[in-house]
Structure formats: C-alpha cells, structure tokens
Amino acid sequence: MSPFDMLALAWLAIGALVLPAALFKTAPYGRHTVKSAGPTIPARVGWTVMESPSALLPLLLFALYPRFEPVPLVLLALFELHYIHRAFIYPFSIRAGARPMPVSIAAGAFFFTSVNGLLQGWVITHQPFAMDPRVVLGTVLFFAGFAVNKHSDRILFALRAPGESGYRIPRGGLYGLVSCPNYLGEIVQWCGFALASYSIAGLSFAVWTIANLLPRARAHHLWYRETFPDYPRERKALLPWLY
Numbered sequence: 194m195s196p197f198d199m200l201a202l203a204w205l206a207i208g209a210l211v212l213p214a215a216l217f218k219t220a221p222y223g224r225h226t227v228k229s230a231g232p233t234i235p236a237r238v239g240w241t242v243m244e245s246p247s248a249l250l251p252l253l254l255f256a257l258y259p260r261f262e263p264v265p266l267v268l269l270a271l272f273e274l275h276y277i278h279r280a281f282i283y284p285f286s287i288r289a290g291a292r293p294m295p296v297s298i299a300a301g302a303f304f305f306t307s308v309n310g311l312l313q314g315w316v317i318t319h320q321p322f323a324m325d326p327r328v329v330l331g332t333v334l335f336f337a338g339f340a341v342n343k344h345s346d347r348i349l350f351a352l353r354a355p356g357e358s359g360y361r362i363p364r365g366g367l368y369g370l371v372s373c374p375n376y377l378g379e380i381v382q383w384c385g386f387a388l389a390s391y392s393i394a395g396l397s398f399a400v401w402t403i404a405n406l407l408p409r410a411r412a413h414h415l416w417y418r419e420t421f422p423d424y425p426r427e428r429k430a431l432l433p434w435l436y
C-alpha cells in the first residue's frame with residue numbers, strides 16, 4: 194500500500210469513529226443550534242467559506258499536475274459539479290431566514306473540506322485509471338444521488354416564504370418515504386464517486402458522509418416527530434422502509 198493510501202485509510206478510520214460519536218452529540222447548526230456553540234455568522238457566509246476548499250483545491254492540484262485523460266477528467270467534473278454548486282450557488286438559495294451558523298461548525302467543516310479536497314484532488318491527478326465498469330456505474334449512481342439531493346433541498350427551500358424562519362412538514366418527492374432524502378441523495382452520490390474512483394480516498398469520503406449524515410437524519414427525524422403531532426408515522430429517517 195502506498196503512503197498516500199495509508200494516509201487515506203487513516204482518514205477513513207477517523208470518519209468511521211465519528212459516526213458513533215455523532216449519534217450521541219448532534220452537530221449544533223440549523224434546528225439543532227444551541228447557544229453554547231458560540232458566536233455565529235450568516236448561514237450563506239458559513240456555507241461559502243467552509244465549502245470553498247473542496248471546490249478550489251482539486252482545481253489547484255489539476256493546474257499543477259494537468260492530466261487530460263478520460264477517467265480523471267470525468268472524476269474532476271463530478272467533484273467540481275457538486276462543489277462549485279455547494280460553495281457558490283447553494284448558499285444563495287438558502288432562505289434569508291435560515292439559522293445563523295456557529296463559527297465552530299464552519300471552522301470544523303473548513304478543515305474537513307480542505308483535507309478531503311486535497312485527498313480527492315490527489316487521487317484524480319495521480320492514481321492510475323482505466324475505463325472500467327466501476328467508473329460507469331459509479332457515475333450513474335453519482336447523478337442519481339445528485340438529482341435526489343438537489344430536488345429534496347429545493348423542496349425544503351420552498352417551505353419558507355421570504356423572511357420566514359419556521360419549519361413545516363416537507364412533502365413531495367422522496368419525502369413521502371424518508372425525513373431526509375437530501376442526505377440520502379448525498380450519501381448515494383459519494384458512494385457513486387467512491388466506486389467511480391475505486392480508491393481508498395474516495396471510500397473515505399463516502400464513510401465521512403455517512404458518519405455526518407446518518408446521525409443527523411436520525412436527529413431530524415426525532416425532532417420532526419416531537420414537533421409535529423401529525424407527522425406521517427410511516428416515514429423513516431433515511432432509508433426507505435428500513436431506517
């Protein structure tokens with residue numbers, strides 16, 4: 194195993210440890226914000242700053258180590274499609290009434306997206322690749338997850354009129370089945386990317402995404418059930434019919 198793969202494996206192991214910890218302590222942003230999380234910044238600023246490293250670092254690595262081959266170009270396009278949207282478009286779709294974000298959350302996420310941007314960018318510019326069924330299947334999964342994530346986030350934004358900050362029961366799309374289809378889509382997306390890149394680094398990102406979003410889906414689901422007496426009983430937290 195190369196030193197780079199050992200580093201990626203260590204990062205993956207940390208992600209796997211985050212999962213049980215996050216089940217006990219919900220990340221304090223959005224509806225789970227608590228005063229003790231410290232000073233806050235507007236959500237739009239937080240999202241742009243904390244997601245930018247993953248948008249910019251792979252591009253920087255590609256500029257340093259250009260690699261005009263089909264698979265690296267596909268992987269770079271997938272990663273940038275997501276992160277250019279997440280850092281520079283998504284924040285401006287967030288309703289003005291969204292909860293401010295604790296600086297501590299934005300700082301932690303900035304560190305995460307920096308490490309992850311470097312890991313994925315390094316794989317894209319350095320790992321040997323061949324056109325392989327994994328690349329095709331992974332790309333299909335990526336787009337399926339991307340579509341579910343974006344559609345579900347759009348449903349959430351449409352729940353608030355300008356200036357509103359309250360919460361409503363989301364309906365439509367996969368909300369008929371689960372409380373957090375946006376998280377489900379994001380998880381499918383990065384599992385697809387892991388398959389397409391068939392790398393330990395790609396797998397580490399999928400593990401970190403599950404570690405962040407599975408506990409948060411559980412927390413959102415319990416919160417919905419406690420907050421809305423008429424919350425649909427058949428709806429699961431994250432996985433249709435299962436969980």
Ligand code: NDP
Pocket residue numbers: 222223224236287288290291292342346349350352353358359360361362363375376379401402405406409
């Ligand atoms: P949430 O679903 O908690 O919130 C998304 C936005 O919708 C927020 O602006 C929120 O407002 C608003 N909102 C949520 N539910 C309702 C509701 N019932 N009624 C009205 N408004 C609502 O998602 P996150 O903020 O946790 O995540 C945003 C995106 O980032 C998602 O696409 C997620 O997949 C992705 N993400 C990816 C991670 C990864 O590890 N890859 C980690 C974390 C997020 P408010 O902020 O006021 O609650």
